[in-house]
Amino acid sequence: MALEICVKAAAGALDVLGDCPFCQRVLLTLEEKKVTYKMHLVNLSDRPQWFLEISPEGKVPVVKFDDKWVPDSDVIVGILEEKYPEPSLKTPPEFASVGSKIFGTFITFLKSKDANDGSEQALLNELKTLDEHLKGQGPFIAGEKTTAVDLGLGPKLYHLDVALGHFKKWTVPESLTYVHNYMKSIFSRESFVKTQAAKEYVIAGWAPKVNA
Secondary structure (H helix, E strand, C coil): CCEEEEEEEECCEEEEECCCHHHHHHHHHHHHCCCCEEEEEECCCCCCHHHHHHCCCCCCCEEEECCEEEECHHHHHHHHHHHCCCCCCCCCHHHCCCCCCHHHHHHHHHHCCCCCCCHHHHHHHHHHHHHHHHHHHCCECCECCCCHHHHHHHHHHHHHHHHHHHHCCCCCCCCCHHHHHHHHHHHCCHHHHHHCCCHHHHHHHHHHHHCC
């Protein structure tokens, strides 16, 4: 029995997977655990009535467990780990928050119109912290194997890579070798390639926020 999941459709291409890192996190978890699933692509700029009935806040992802639609990628990933324990993707608690500030600092820098507001440095500091962690612990956040924390961070780093490259002509400094290797490892995983949004849809997704 395939699990049903509602995810974001691409802007301007409603039959194609869109640019939601939280949706990709759940899809990655399903792929890594080899769980059969059925995707429903939702147009978030004109949410259909059937979707609002199962997700009153209009948010994705939502997954149907035992006839109940469950929102929030944190909650969904937790349930998937319980229901499908093999292979285990549990992250040891001491590593669970590694890289957790990167996405917020990326968004602040992406939207920044002032080169001297410290937003670039704040992002660099977070990436340096990740680099140091991976240097001592890697190649993945909890060591040799990918765990839930990698599947959460990978999609966010993909957005960072694509959006900053396009809108700011900015790339992660080459000196952060461990971060570069980490991104290469995650982005080249079969599960990641299968579940990522095309770069043009990532760019289209961020454009309104950058130009706001």
